[in-house]
Amino acid sequence: MSLAELIDQPEFGHHESPRHQTRRVLLLGNDDRVLLAVARGLGRNGISVDVAWCDPDSPALKSQYVHAFHSVVPYSPHDDQWLDGLHRLVKQYDYDLVIPCNDYAVVPLQLEREKLDPDTHWYLINDDAFQVAFDKAKTSRVASELGINVPRECEITDADVRSGFSNREFSLPDRRSLRFPVYVKPRSSITASDVTNKRSAQRVDSPDALAEYLIHEFPHDGVLIQESFSGVGIGVEILAHQGKVLMQIQHQRLRETIDGGSTYRETIAELPELTEATRKLVQHLNYTGVGMFEFRYNRETGDWVFLEINARFWGSLPLAIAAKANFPFALYELLVKGQTNFHTNHTIGVRCRNLINDLRAFRHQKAEEFDLENLLFGKDYLDFYAPDDWRPQLATLVHFARSVLGKFTRRIGFSV
Template sequence: MTALIPKLTEDIGPSANLSRSTNNPGSSIAKRSGQILILGNDARTVLPVARSLGRQGLKVQLNWFDNNPLLKCSRFISICHTDVLDAQHPAETLARLLACVEQNSIETILPTSDAACIFLHQSRSKIPLHIHLGMSDSAACETVFNKNLTAELARALSIAIPAQEIVNNPQELDLLANQFSGQVALKPLCSSDGNSSKQFATLYPDLKSCQKNWPEKLAGPLQLQEYFEGEAQGIVFLASSGNLMVAMQHRRLHETSGHGSTYRESIPLNQELLSATKKILKELNYTGVGMCEFRVNPENGKWVLLEINGRFWGSLPLAINAGLDFPYYYWQLLVGETPDVPECYQHGVRCRNLRQDLRWMWRQGIGKHSDPYGTNGWKMNSVSRFELFSHALRLLTLQDHLDYYSRDDLRPFLQEIKAVLSAPCRRLKKKFSNW
């Protein structure tokens, strides 16, 4: 079996704890005054987690956040630490993290990025056992953070996946010409390089284009995957010891290949996709939050599993606005409480990332989507002019939720508005300076 990628570049040192298991969370009930440390720099996940827990009266601190201005100004984050995740020097990074945990009386650690999850997975035996660690056990992590192992699991469970192969260099593509005749995606086996930066999938119109534009900055092995035509949908979940506790399904209305979505909608659970998700969770004996990502062809109903995200997902604000408070349920599970999970969620709720979705609609409006492979494989799904107008009208008439807007925590949203307005101002300034 393929090892988890990336591997830490140096040994962390002797193990302090060898028996940590997150499949038995909450051996003792944590006090409501216990401090929670969130690790990550993506405001799409960090901000809703911090707000969810802060509204319950819990104290939230943040680390490894790369000085993100949207996160620094949230009223629900009491302390922003300035450490960085340096996978090249794991021993020093871990020492700083453990010092932060001890000095600030941290009781729960919640990683929200692939990089943070991978680092903690590699370091979990060194983390004190009294700390509630918000991730599944080692075997599950090895699978969900490695796309090749995820594919092997899906095959073993008879879950449909696209045609795919592992490749190491562009020369190997010559041998696969008979297997891949149309669009293909080239993906790193792990979505993180071990530090804070993400590694994205790239979409190509055919194998020749992939071979010609091979991404040299991505180290092999890589996953070559047939592109499955259809709509991107996800089932997000919380599970305990392989048993599904709560799930929600959404579809992407505006998406970019390899870069997530900017506009999504909650929809009813598809029983076939839900069954596949349950099989995976049961086989992995999974405990924690995550998302199974599918593509569904609406014309014939066929679908495939693309990958599993073993952490909080980028569209988390949608789930919360639809009535499912996943961060709080997960914290309750970790500390031994019984999560108060509702029986259903709202369908038809829509939520968008304002800044990124404005960019998406602008590119659609000026026709940039007609050359979908022109910018590092950054391909958008296509919508009709009527749909584009309808989606823009919903934004103007305040019918949809926004990722960063919250009445009880306005400063991150105001920071986003500032960023939205500053971009055209910079372009105008540059234009006039050239006159």
């Protein structure tokens, strides 16, 4: 049997009739890292995990902790076929909990919450928290009202664009000019009208470039423009119940991608000022669930700013799992069993990287060192690899090799 054939063998597909011999959860979403981390966090604690609304070729589906993959009609704002399919699935298997794992799944369920089967336990945050957390402009306004530091920023609306920017002057609310570079952030990463199109922040280096962006790429719901802040990216990851933080872990980014994501991260000792800012937001939103609160922190000056809320499971979740902060299982215990006392004893100094994306980031950013020793001697954890669950990482490597080979073959073809 070839390596590719070994990888392509499914680790799932046991569609036994319902239930209820085991505890069972349905995961929804198309973020491979998050699906895999949540599945591992639950599966290692004896919870059977099914997955839907993801790519059938996702490496996460190779995990031994994914019991079954279900093909369900994707969300559409124009009809309810997706809803009918989901309802048939949840009624057949009587899940303890249905967890949307990224924006692709979170936004439809939150917006259509009144249509969801009331007899099924759906993980949703309260609507007020959703309206704030999934709108970057509202998030920033709330943080400012709570006395939390935010970057120098301004909001641009459709009316502003229609009035024109011929003078190329952009001002803050107090009429001070913006200092470039700035980051232009759509108010929401995705919209209900197109949940497959993720809208990312863009770095803009001059007033002319900003004007061109606003003229040619302006989203209909407006943008938030924030000045760049010198510092390291810090994530405060939490589980909360009714506005009270029950679990917390903090990490810093060691390497970032061009679009602002992280490929290499490390758990750190608590920064009290960021803990307090997070607590204020959680309390104000009466938040129940998991989330990651993003900050920038300047270690030389001690200055910091709050950036945004990821009101769902976050992309660097594999780091938390590696550091023994099992947020997926804790969420299950909270929502299904009502457990609110969690004794976290996570490890500081744990590092975890997304191997393929980190190689790409290292190449583009020309970092002075890749921490190769940590990688070769097994000191770092990997997003997709675990000793008890190696197939997902192997699947990503095979996919990467096929991609490189395909590009090489095409180049040869063009040169002939």
